[in-house]
Amino acid sequence: MEFKDYYQTLGVSRSASADEIKKAFRKLARKYHPDVSKEPDAERRMQEINEANAVLSDVEKRAAYDQLGSAPPPGQEFRPPPGWDSGFEFSNRGFSSGEAGDYSDFFAELFGRMGGGPRPPHGHGGGASLRGEDHHAKVVLELDDTFSGATRQISLRVPRLDERGRVLLATRTLNVKIPRGVHEGQVIRLAGQGGPGVGGAPAGDLLLEVHFKPHARLRVEGRELHLTLPVTPWEAALGAVISVPLPGGELKVRIPAGSQSGRQLRVRGRGIPSNPPGDLLLDIQVVLPPADSPAARKVYEDMAHALAFDPRQETQA
Numbered sequence: 001m002e003f004k005d006y007y008q009t010l011g012v013s014r015s016a017s018a019d020e021i022k023k024a025f026r027k028l029a030r031k032y033h034p035d036v037s038k039e040p041d042a043e044r045r046m047q048e049i050n051e052a053n054a055v056l057s058d059v060e061k062r063a064a065y066d067q068l069g070s071a072p073p074p075g076q077e078f079r080p081p082p083g084w085d086s087g088f089e090f091s092n093r094g095f096s097s098g099e100a101g102d103y104s105d106f107f108a109e110l111f112g113r114m115g116g117g118p119r120p121p122h123g124h125g126g127g128a129s130l131r132g133e134d135h136h137a138k139v140v141l142e143l144d145d146t147f148s149g150a151t152r153q154i155s156l157r158v159p160r161l162d163e164r165g166r167v168l169l170a171t172r173t174l175n176v177k178i179p180r181g182v183h184e185g186q187v188i189r190l191a192g193q194g195g196p197g198v199g200g201a202p203a204g205d206l207l208l209e210v211h212f213k214p215h216a217r218l219r220v221e222g223r224e225l226h227l228t229l230p231v232t233p234w235e236a237a238l239g240a241v242i243s244v245p246l247p248g249g250e251l252k253v254r255i256p257a258g259s260q261s262g263r264q265l266r267v268r269g270r271g272i273p274s275n276p277p278g279d280l281l282l283d284i285q286v287v288l289p290p291a292d293s294p295a296a297r298k299v300y301e302d303m304a305h306a307l308a309f310d311p312r313q314e315t316q317a
Helices: 006-010 016-032 042-056 061-066 107-112 145-147 233-238 294-306
Strands: 135-141 150-161 167-178 187-190 205-211 218-221 224-231 239-244 249-255 264-267 280-286
Touching: 006 016, 006 042, 016 042, 042 061, 042 107, 061 107, 061 150, 061 167, 061 249, 145 150, 167 187, 224 239, 233 239, 233 280, 249 264, 249 280
Parallel strands: 135 205, 224 280
Antiparallel strands: 150 167, 187 205, 218 224, 239 249, 264 280
16 A cells, blocks of 8 residues: 655645645645646646645544654555554544545545544534534453453543644543453443533543454454464374463363364354353464473484374375
């Protein structure tokens, strides 16, 4: 995916104020608007200018975009770093998937799902009441939190404009109750923690989309947990019952005799403890002990003589 330098497109510095961005956009729009421009690439340039303005004129998108840093070296594909937008509090002024489709793949990847909920209706008249907007944020939790439930202090970055029209990030901290069994992608709704209402109407809600930090041993896919399980050659050949430590407690697992590396065992109900609970998938990995002593080498030599075994027999013509 190609990185888009929106500041370069509008010809402004990264510290440009909101007024400077507006002026730069209007100047370029007068030059490249297809209805009036005689430039041969006016339509393409206008699309690029509109996209850059859509990001840099929006305080939330600009603050998130700034977190990506500078463009990668020429010729190198760009991929946003994992969790780049976690901890940002966004309002409901996002783009629908259809609107995002009018722009580049870069834009759609970064902003296509921002503020994806329905917008509240606008009131009419000076005395109208209007419920506050729902706000959205991605939060990253420890996997252990879903097994026990917890109350966590979560800090969110809230983009604002200062008195000079430049973007700054304020921080607000909330104590959030994490329910037991919460799973990847689930939304925790905090009532009344979104945008303020108008005319005495209630505030909107804050919707926290849950993601998990990478775990040292476990990989999360929805409600399922994946674990690579090392076993010894004798456990794999003869079968065994072994202990597997999990965040929810130790689990006894039976390894079937004759197991090979790559075999997958499914333990139902021992994944994320949601409703319904997910499964635990164990990928067996047979690990050979090193022949790093005379005694160990003797064991391998005895096996070589005692066992008529050729793992490559089926590959030979």
